Amino acid sequence: MRRTAWLVLLVSAVLMRPSLAETVADYGYPFVDPLEATVLGTPPPHKAELPEEVPSEIHQLVIYPRRPVPEIFWYTARFEYSLAAQPGRAPLVFVIPGTGADYNAAKTLIMQRILYQAGLHVVSLTSPVHPNFVVSASSTSVPGLITEDAEDLYRVMRLAYRQIGSRIDVSAFHLAGYSLGATEAAFVARLDEEQKAFDFGRVLLINPPVNLYTSARVLDRLFDDNIRSEADFNALFDSMMAALAGAFEQTSPTTIDEDLLYAIYRTNPPDDATLEALIGLAFRFVEANLSFSADVMTNAGFIVPRGIELSTTDSLTPYLRIGLRTTFEDYAREMLYPAYKATHPEVTFDEMIEAGSLRSIEEYLASSPKIGLMHNEDDIVLADGDIDYLKSLFGERARIYPKGGHNGNLDYRDNVADIMNFFKN
Amino acid sequence: MLKTRKRLAGVAFAGCTVVLCGCASAPQAPLIPPERALSPAELATPSPIDVYDPIEPVNRAIYQFNAVFDDYVFLPVVDAYERVTPDFVEDRISDFFSNLLEIPTFANSLLQLKGERAGRAVTRFVVNTMFTLGFYDLAGARGIEPIREDFGQTLGHWGVGNGPYLMIPVLGPSNLRDGTGILTDFATYYFTLPSAVADARAYQGGTYVLYPIDTRSNVPFRYYQTGSPFEYELVRLLYTQRRKLEIAN
Numbered sequence: 123m124r125r126t127a128w129l130v131l132l133v134s135a136v137l138m139r140p141s142l143a144e145t146v147a148d149y150g151y152p153f154v155d156p157l158e159a160t161v162l163g164t165p166p167p168h169k170a171e172l173p174e175e176v177p178s179e180i181h182q183l184v185i186y187p188r189r190p191v192p193e194i195f196w197y198t199a200r201f202e203y204s205l206a207a208q209p210g211r212a213p214l215v216f217v218i219p220g221t222g223a224d225y226n227a228a229k230t231l232i233m234q235r236i237l238y239q240a241g242l243h244v245v246s247l248t249s250p251v252h253p254n255f256v257v258s259a260s261s262t263s264v265p266g267l268i269t270e271d272a273e274d275l276y277r278v279m280r281l282a283y284r285q286i287g288s289r290i291d292v293s294a295f296h297l298a299g300y301s302l303g304a305t306e307a308a309f310v311a312r313l314d315e316e317q318k319a320f321d322f323g324r325v326l327l328i329n330p331p332v333n334l335y336t337s338a339r340v341l342d343r344l345f346d347d348n349i350r351s352e353a354d355f356n357a358l359f360d361s362m363m364a365a366l367a368g369a370f371e372q373t374s375p376t377t378i379d380e381d382l383l384y385a386i387y388r389t390n391p392p393d394d395a396t397l398e399a400l401i402g403l404a405f406r407f408v409e410a411n412l413s414f415s416a417d418v419m420t421n422a423g424f425i426v427p428r429g430i431e432l433s434t435t436d437s438l439t440p441y442l443r444i445g446l447r448t449t450f451e452d453y454a455r456e457m458l459y460p461a462y463k464a465t466h467p468e469v470t471f472d473e474m475i476e477a478g479s480l481r482s483i484e485e486y487l488a489s490s491p492k493i494g495l496m497h498n499e500d501d502i503v504l505a506d507g508d509i510d511y512l513k514s515l516f517g518e519r520a521r522i523y524p525k526g527g528h529n530g531n532l533d534y535r536d537n538v539a540d541i542m543n544f545f546k547n
Numbered sequence: 548m549l550k551t552r553k554r555l556a557g558v559a560f561a562g563c564t565v566v567l568c569g570c571a572s573a574p575q576a577p578l579i580p581p582e583r584a585l586s587p588a589e590l591a592t593p594s595p596i597d598v599y600d601p602i603e604p605v606n607r608a609i610y611q612f613n614a615v616f617d618d619y620v621f622l623p624v625v626d627a628y629e630r631v632t633p634d635f636v637e638d639r640i641s642d643f644f645s646n647l648l649e650i651p652t653f654a655n656s657l658l659q660l661k662g663e664r665a666g667r668a669v670t671r672f673v674v675n676t677m678f679t680l681g682f683y684d685l686a687g688a689r690g691i692e693p694i695r696e697d698f699g700q701t702l703g704h705w706g707v708g709n710g711p712y713l714m715i716p717v718l719g720p721s722n723l724r725d726g727t728g729i730l731t732d733f734a735t736y737y738f739t740l741p742s743a744v745a746d747a748r749a750y751q752g753g754t755y756v757l758y759p760i761d762t763r764s765n766v767p768f769r770y771y772q773t774g775s776p777f778e779y780e781l782v783r784l785l786y787t788q789r790r791k792l793e794i795a796n
Contacts, residue, residue, distance in 0.1 A: 197614065197771040224774050253774055352592040359595045363788055411775045417581075418776075428579040434611055435604035442777040443596060444585050456582055 151525045151534045156500040157397040158387070159530030165384055170538035172235040178206040178244075180225075183281050185259050192418055194432045201258040203282055206234055206244040211291040213323065214243040215545065216279050218310070220301025220529065222408030224248040229300060232533045237298065240542040243290050245282055249303060250274060251408065253415040263419035264461040266412070266454060268334060268478040272309035279310075280319050295320035296545055301503075301529055302337075304330030305480060311493060312486050325493045326544050329501055329529050332511065333479035337503040338405075338450030344502075345402025346449070348395050355446075358399045365390055401502070403446075410445025413453050414438070424457050480515075487515055494519050494544050496537065498526035598712050598783045606714040610779055614770035616717060625764045639682040640761050646672060646681035648695060650739075651732045655696035659704045664694060694796070698735075699728025703794035712783055717759075719768075720786035 152168055153159040182200040191199040204225040215237050219230040225246035237244045248255050250271035256263050259278050265271050297320075299307030304327035311325045331337035349355050365386050392400075417424040418432065425444045432438070459471050466474075476482055487493060495516045499509060513520055521540060523531060531537050600606060629637065649672035656665035671686040671693060678685050687693065702724050710723025721729070737745060744750050771778060 194776065198774070226772065248774075253776055352589055352594055356593075356595060363792065407775070407777075410777065414776055423579055423581050425581050425583050427581050430578050435607045437600075437603050437607075438777055439596060439780055440585065440590070442780050443590075443594060444581075444583055445777075447585070448583060452583065 146521065146523045146536070149524050149536065151523070151531045151536075153527070153530060154525060155394070155397075156498075156502050156525070156527035156530075157394055157401065158391075159498075159500075159525060159527030160401055160502055161397055161530075162384055162387055163530050164532070164534045168535065169533050170236075170535045172232070172239055172533065172538065176206045176235055176238040176244075178204045178234065178246075180204050181282070181285060183258075183278070183285065185278065185281060189258075191257060192432065194418065194434055194436075194438075195253070195257045195415075196434065198254045198257050201248070201278060202254060203248065203278070204234070204244075204246045205286050205290075206238045206246075207286075207290045208238075208241060208243050211293050212241055212243050213294040213296055213545070214245060214283075214290070214292045215296040215298055217244060217246045218275060218297075218299035218303030218307050219247065219249045219252075220303050221405070222249050222251050222411060223301075223303075224252050224254060229529060229532055233298065233300060236533070236538050236541050237545065240545050242296065242545060243292065245279075245286075247275065247278060247282075250306065251302070251412045253411050256412065256415040256419060262461055264416045264422075264457055266334065266450075266458045266478075267462060267474065268306055268309050272306055272313055275306060275310050276313050276317070276319070283320075294323045296324045296326075297322045298326040298328070298541075298545075299330070300328040300532065302331060302334060304328050305332075305334060305478075308480055308483065308487060308493070311490070312483050315486070315490075322492060324545055325490075326496065326541065327493065328496045328532070328541075329498060329503075330480065330495075331503050332481065332505070332508045333475070335450070335454060335475045335478065336505045338409075340503055340505065341402055341405040342409075342449040342451065343402075344398040345406050348399040348402065358396070358403070361392075361396060362400070365392060406446050406448075409448060409450055409453065410442055413445050413448050413457065414441050416453075416457055420457075420461065422457055422461075424453075481511075484515055488517075491519070494521070496521050496523070496540060498523045498528070498531065500525055501528050503528050595788070596780060596784055598787050599709065600712040600783065602711060602713075606712060607779060609714040609716055610770075610782075612716060613714070613719060617770055621717070621763055622769075625760055628760050629764055637761075637764070640757065641765060642675075642679075642684045643681045644758055644761055645684065645693065646675045649675075649693070651698070651736060652693070652696045654735060655698055655701045655732075658698075658701045659696065661696070664696060667691060667694065668696075695793075697725075697728050698731040699725035699790070700794050702728060703790070709787065709790070712787070720782055722787070722790075725790060 150168070151159070152165060153162065180202055181204070182202050185201055202225065217225075217230060217233045217237065219225070219227055219233075223230055225248050230246050234244045234246050248259075250256075250260060250265040255274070256265060260271070260274050261277075262270060265274070297307050297311060297314075299305070307325060307327055308330065311322055314320055314322050349358060413425055416422070417426045421428055425441055425448060426432070454475070455471065459474060462469065462474055469477075480487060493516070495512060497509065497512055497520065499522055501509070509522065513522060523537070525531065526534070526537075632640075649668045653665050653668035653672070656662075656668055671684075671691055674686045674689075674691075675681050675684060684693075707724050709725075713721045713723060713726050715721050715726060715729075718729075740750075773781060775781060
């Protein structure tokens with residue numbers, strides 16, 4: 123049965139597609155709707171068995187000792203990352219999280235557990251577009267341009283290893299990233315080919331957007347198509363609260379987590395418009411954090427008046443409200459490009475955006491056997507044609523799942539087994 | 548556009564007193580309006596994010612104080628407690644305090660004329676106290692889950708609004724209505740207890756030392772862990788919405 127499925131798949135792959143990309147058949151991940159997958163992740167009965175917690179410690183780095191840190195960022199002046207160390211000799215893997223996530227985010231912790239379970243030392247970093255990175259680790263404090271962010275990440279990795287290297291026994295270096303972190307990992311891997319600080323053995327890209335700019339536009343539209351005014355925003359909010367109210371009827375939940383969301387989903391499944399708005403809202407919140415932090419660090423006058431010095435007691439509410447109405451495109455055109463143009467006057471906006479696309483390093487990606495790809499056929503952040511492009515680019519180093527949305531299947535049984543296998547070979 | 552900026556020079560935490568000083572308009576470089584801002588019409592549209600918060604600078608200072616207090620005092624104590632106490636014992640202690648909360652829940656259910664809920668509180672209290680002295684939530688294990696009612700909810704039930712948002716030292720987010728509720732529940736609790744119990748060392752140690760530690764150890768929230776510069780807004784929003792749900796249920 124399973125064999126026939128593979129045979130059918132192989133035949134159809136050979137006949138219908140120019141690539142040898144492996145699409146997974148017989149895949150039991152439950153959500154067919156990619157929006158549901160993206161929001162709800164993997165329901166408990168389908169999750170892989172992983173240790174609930176692995177022994178990990180948090181470390182801090184001062185990367186720019188002379189950089190002044192604005193008062194309102196007093197709590198995030200140092201760059202933070204985590205280390206989950208194996209007791210003996212083992213390979214070390216760096217994990218680059220998704221857009222705006224830190225070393226402690228739910229999906230980063232899933233990666234940590236999977237990779238620790240696979241027997242690796244795990245160093246979890248923080249996304250370059252997270253405020254902590256903007257304040258403490260970004261060379262420009264205006265991240266979003268992957269070529270530059272990759273260099274910043276590489277610097278952080280070297281400094282982190284210098285800090286912890288003497289305490290762990292490392293046999294080899296690997297690299298992994300999910301979502302935007304995967305796109306960044308591809309650029310970091312290429313950088314490492316030149317600088318050889320680590321000489322990565324294996325590099326795994328999980329659900330990378332081909333181009334951050336295009337994917338951000340998809341996510342921004344999910345929000346804008348559903349939320350056109352402050353009144354729409356209020357309506358979305360009310361409907362979310364009404365859905366939560368159902369959960370409060372019979373009990374007093376203490377935390378709002380994935381399990382609670384799943385319970386709500388089962389009794390009262392939200393429609394696609396609400397799911398789209400939710401995904402868009404979560405992304406907008408990340409963007410608001412980014413725009414605000416980058417703006418305050420560089421005094422660019424984007425959403426915060428130029429010349430103001432905010433104190434810890436000032437209200438930031440108006441900046442949150444305008445931040446939620448600001449797209450990544452706004453940020454790219456009004457913050458990122460002017461900052462970049464100051465040092466690269468000959469580069470056009472479109473050229474800058476293209477330089478951050480996986481297409482700009484496709485020759486490297488097509489020829490490097492160390493790089494593997496895991497992606498989903500129905501990932502919502504991909505543009506038309508992206509998945510076919512990735513399949514042909516990575517050939518048999520790609521593993522494409524038919525379902526899972528954007529990173530929804532990260533801790534699904536088969537995916538976890540595949541990630542562990544990737545680093546075991 | 549010259550704006551007067553309120554400046555908080557220091558926060559003194561003495562008997563819940565916050566000293567606000569140095570409210571002076573300092574000369575500053577003129578501000579240049581940002582490229583993007585909400586229009587006056589949009590700003591005037593009420594948003595759920597804009598919770599009524601007239602003493603926001605004070606609240607923000609207390610928020611910061613709580614974060615530092617958590618880091619240097621509260622969490623180290625909680626961590627030590629968790630290290631020396633076996634999980635099983637921790638759970639028994641949590642269940643014990645949770646059982647005592649059935650008393651205010653019962654009183655407030657009555658005040659809201661919620662018979663079923665008052666009955667549930669009595670059932671839970673009697674079952675748990677009789678069979679386990681309150682150290683194990685037997686009723687919960689049999690499907691009679693706790694649903695809390697406090698005096699803040701009672702006030703809300705009868706139409707009292709939130710009032711100004713308040714950040715309470717050590718305790719965290721609240722508002723005038725719910726803060727009043729906490730005091731009232733505490734007073735009720737205190738005055739209904741026989742003085743032999745209320746004055747006992749064990750009781751006082753339990754209430755003022757063990758109870759806050761147990762409560763904190765059950766709350767996963769850590770200040771500044773969202774990484775967002777808008778965490779204050781987020782906490783304020785979620786607290787307010789959560790209370791709205793708890794009052795409505």
